[in-house]
Amino acid sequence: MQAEWHKLKNADTVTADGKHIELAANIGTPKDLEGVIANGAEAVGLYRTEFLYMDSSDFPTEDEQFDAYKAVLEGMEGKPVVVRTMDIGGDKELPYLELPKEMNPFLGYRAIRICLAEPEMFRTQLRALLRASVYGKLRIMFPMISTLNEFRAAKAMLDEEKANLLADGVEVADDIQVGIMIEIPAAAVLAHQFAKEVDFFSIGTNDLIQYTMAADRMNQQVSYLYQPYNPAILTLIKHVIDASHAEGKWTGMCGEMAGDQTAVPLLVGLGLDEFSMSASSVLKTRSLMKRLDSKEMEKLADKAINECTTVEEVIALVEEMKAKL
């Protein structure tokens, strides 16, 4: 099987009926590029930049960040790289940033909420990204967006930093897509409004599932509620994808669900444009996608959403289809 998958390293990701899908990988540091390239991923769909902050004893400087972003963009040789601005908080702490002790850290001061409250820290990261943008195909993504006002505030800072750099004679790419993670149900529900203003969505199912099911992703006792195939989750995902397409935009997914071999056929059926996963899952996913007919998967996803009432029914539906491949 491994050898079979390996033959697909340089192949395009196309379904049996010829639909191209972007198959990307998640990284935490520039060193992870090795695995991305070895497994033939077509893009980096999520660069979790918080590791740059967590691996440092103080805030990384603009130049340190610039070096890391440039290395990743150059390493991908013009293939897309989605860089997520820092997502500290929740379960991720920084020794040099005093965060309030909270009853519910996952519902608290985290990610874009910290960035908007600490503009100097955020603007340093944005400048580093903008300066690095000329070394490849950069896409910038804001995490944990709940409201359009948060997106607008973050985007306004980005635009200001870009204008400042250009005024100083610094080169900045003029084709940087700017998107958001969809990981908070409020943003998923209003995706049709967000889609008018962002360039893309990437669905963060790790958080979207915990917030939709009200089940802490770290708590074993409620892990039975962590249900990627729950028709409620599939319905939200469908709404997000349809909303982006209605505005001519694209939707990816960078949560664990994107590499889940039971979820993949459903997500192909829902029209997901980009799948980003751990590099080690890329080749087996490409192999599976090559055997799926996107029109048949549309029917499968439709059944899962409209006829299934439980996760078990959805799994049985997918298993039955896979047995016939």
Ligand code: PEP
């Ligand atoms: C997610 O929430 O699905 C995601 C990709 O972000 P993280 O796991 O880093 O919170």
Ligand code: MG
């Ligand atoms: Mg998340």
